[in-house]
Amino acid sequence: MLKDQQSPFLRPLWRRIALVAFCVAWALFELSNGETFWATLVGAFAAYGAWVFLIAYKPPVEKQEAAEVAPSNDEAKDG
Numbered sequence: 001m002l003k004d005q006q007s008p009f010l011r012p013l014w015r016r017i018a019l020v021a022f023c024v025a026w027a028l029f030e031l032s033n034g035e036t037f038w039a040t041l042v043g044a045f046a047a048y049g050a051w052v053f054l055i056a057y058k059p060p061v062e063k064q065e066a067a068e069v070a071p072s073n074d075e076a077k078d079g
Helices: 013-032 036-055 063-069 073-078
Strands: none
Touching: 013 036
16 A cells, blocks of 8 residues: 555545545445444544645655665675
8 A cells, every 4th residue: 555655646635535536435425324333434544644635644755755865785885
């Protein structure tokens, strides 16, 4: 599951917000139809999505940024 959280598709904030908003809207729709089981289930998905994609989300490190941060093999041997 951690790999899915780092998907390039989810990098823009608006997509993560849209995903959570869709789940909330779906849960409200189910609740308005009297389907409390499905409303609770989808509401739990929305709460989990809010936590994973909005609160605890850390964008993946770009390959170029990782190369700048990590020392090269030559520098590691010299030190």
